[in-house]
Amino acid sequence: MEQAIQFVTAHPILSFAWVGLLVAVIFTTFKTTLSKVKEVSNSDVTRLINSEEAVVVDTRTIDEFRKGHIVGAINLTPTDIKNGTLAVLDKHKERPVIVLCANGTSARAPADALVKEGFTQVYILKNGLSGWTADNLPLVRGK
Numbered sequence: 001m002e003q004a005i006q007f008v009t010a011h012p013i014l015s016f017a018w019v020g021l022l023v024a025v026i027f028t029t030f031k032t033t034l035s036k037v038k039e040v041s042n043s044d045v046t047r048l049i050n051s052e053e054a055v056v057v058d059t060r061t062i063d064e065f066r067k068g069h070i071v072g073a074i075n076l077t078p079t080d081i082k083n084g085t086l087a088v089l090d091k092h093k094e095r096p097v098i099v100l101c102a103n104g105t106s107a108r109a110p111a112d113a114l115v116k117e118g119f120t121q122v123y124i125l126k127n128g129l130s131g132w133t134a135d136n137l138p139l140v141r142g143k
Helices: 004-010 012-034 042-052 061-068 078-082 108-116 129-136
Strands: 038-040 056-057 097-100 121-124
Touching: 004 012, 004 108, 038 042, 042 061, 042 097, 078 108, 097 108, 097 129, 108 121, 121 129
Parallel strands: 038 121, 056 097, 097 121
Antiparallel strands: none
């Protein structure tokens, strides 16, 4: 214990940074665990699309979307979702909605916004489209 105290007094910035990171990790873990939005794998997405007619919402830019997207995906940017521009999705409120981004890191905020708009089954594709393509799953190009 005495060594820990010596370390903290000798390196206060490093110690505060470590505590800050620990708090951030704990907060993020609890927030994710308690969230109504769940992460799903590629196989779960395939099952949801095939058996429950899930709707895929791709939040990447239109140029990224045109380079390749999941069959039947709807392109809505995070700004569109935040601003409530959801007319194309309103008829799908009771169906599963899978939100994806390029690599799985920026899909949570748009997914949370959809839950606030009344969507009941919202999921995030783990690892985003990069994980989808890494598993050699099909993409549609153009459009």
